[in-house]
Amino acid sequence: MRSLKYLWVLSISAFSCIGVDIVEEEMFETELRIVTEVEALKVGETTTLSILYFNETGEQVVVSPIWTSTDSDILDVSNDGLVTAVSMGSAYIKASFENLTDSVMIAAGDETVLTETSRKGTFKGRNNYTVAGDFTLAPNNDGDLVLSFGSNFTASNGPGLFVYLSNSDNSVSGGIELGALKSNSGEQSYTLPMGTELNSYDFVIIYCKPFGVPFGYGKFEE
Amino acid sequence: MKRVAVIVLVLISVAPTFAGGGWTQEKGKSYWKLGQYFIIANNYYTPSGDIVDITTTGFYSTSIYGEYGISSKLTAIINLPFLVRGTLNRLERPDGTLIEEGDELTSFGDVDLALKYGLFKKGPYVGSVSLTLGLPLGNPSGGRTQLLQTGDGEFNQMITFDVSRSFGKGNVYASALMGFNNRTENFSDEFRYGVEFGAKVKGFWLINRIYGVQSFNNGDDTIIVNNSIFSNNIEYLSYSPEIAYDINDKFGVSVGAGFAFSGRRVLADPAYSAGIYLKL
Secondary structure: OHHHHHHHHHHHHHHOOOOEEEOOOOOOOOEEEEEOOEEEEEOOOEEEOEEEEEOOOOOEEOOOOEEEEOOOOOEEEOOOOEEEEOOOEEEEEEEEEOOEEEEEEEEEEOOOEEOOOOEEEEEEEOOOOOEEEEEEEEEOOOOOEEEEEOOOOEEOOOOOEEEEEEOOOOOOOOOEEEEEOOOOEOOEEEEOOOOOOOOOOOEEEEEEOOOOEEEEEEEEOO | OOHHHHHHOOOOOOOOOOOOOOOOOOOOOEEEEEEEEEEEEEEEEOOOOOEEEEEEEEEEEEEEEEEEEOOOOEEEEEEEEEEEEEEEOEEEOOOOOEEEOOEEEEEOOOEEEEEEEEEEEEOOEEEEEEEEEEEOOOOOOEOOOOOEOOOOOOOEEEEEEEEEEEEOOOOEEEEEEEEEEEOOOOOOOEEEEEEEEEEEEOOEEEEEEEEEEEEOOOOOOOOOOOOOHHHOOOEEEEEEEEEEEEOOOOEEEEEEEEEEEEEEOEEOOOEEEEEEEEEO
């Protein structure tokens, strides 16, 4: 019976509890980006510009900017971003929100020229984890944006690996989760949620979600 | 004997890794230890050897370790982690909103069975060889996330050579070991090595261990298995001091800690152990 008093050792395994980790939000520079589907617009036609606004925590937030044109005789823009090519030439369309401004130059001419409709990049490993291969982001036949990994994709095995889009190469704060990594190698694809634009995020991250460790990332080429 | 601790969540061994060094039990004699081991870590050695922050994870193992002298040269050894628990902390923002639920798993652990054979006994020197079989009786994938483990799901076989020497009246000793751990299921094999020094001072055994694990990196960590990267290609070099006190001829207690100097794919926080042992 004397040894029973030492059975306290059992209590550590039996009654250890789940603790709480407080995660400080990573702070980002606020950012405003104009999204355009055209590089040039045929005189007489219109296109609607939109904006992406990211707050201090990197989250995308819907805001209403002020739209202006540097030459409304060439490109006219309405309060909701509808651009009309009035005459031949080129001009900058500006969007302003609080102290942020972004602008794009659009030509007005004989034909409409669309911007790139896809983006691509290549993975790199972090912390000596293997993450390699190519990826592309492009709309599918239904118009949904789809992130596709190439057949050369490979990643170290890890617990709870997820795919994220982010504006940081080392953090998923403010980014969006596309789902659990489907396979550690080979082709696979992830459909982006509605409302996500082609240029919303600059990085794809392979992230060990339960332990909070990035295994690798890829930057979209400019 | 600390296979569960080392493999399951790459914990730094703080228990009697040397399992008696080169000495075997006398025929009919035995040694039993009820031990508790735990580590709570939010630092992790990445494969490149850098330390990064991770979600706090806990690992707790209550085990019975035993040695029994089948003959003066042959000792049977068992390590039975009968209550093993892993936890993963809940993640919250500073305002208390939930980011990710925590997780927990409690089950049986992997069991080690070993035979140690005395190779020689010459003056103060003794040497032995051991064959340890790691039985995958723990849970390699559990909890809500299916990410927590109390076992690695693979059957391994380890050969270990131990050499020890006592000094004076036996109140000081030194041991060294090296071993080869053959692992299955695409896990890399391992080379293990270590030295241990012990001295009895005023009734207390003061024990210092240096223990290392080096991976042969001949597994494949891109193959999807239930186990995580936390259990393959691990490497570390650790220092584990321990204090043991013989309450009487039969009973004793011990406490210890383990610190990793360096590592790859291992938790980087100290591990602790305590136990009560019985010599029959």
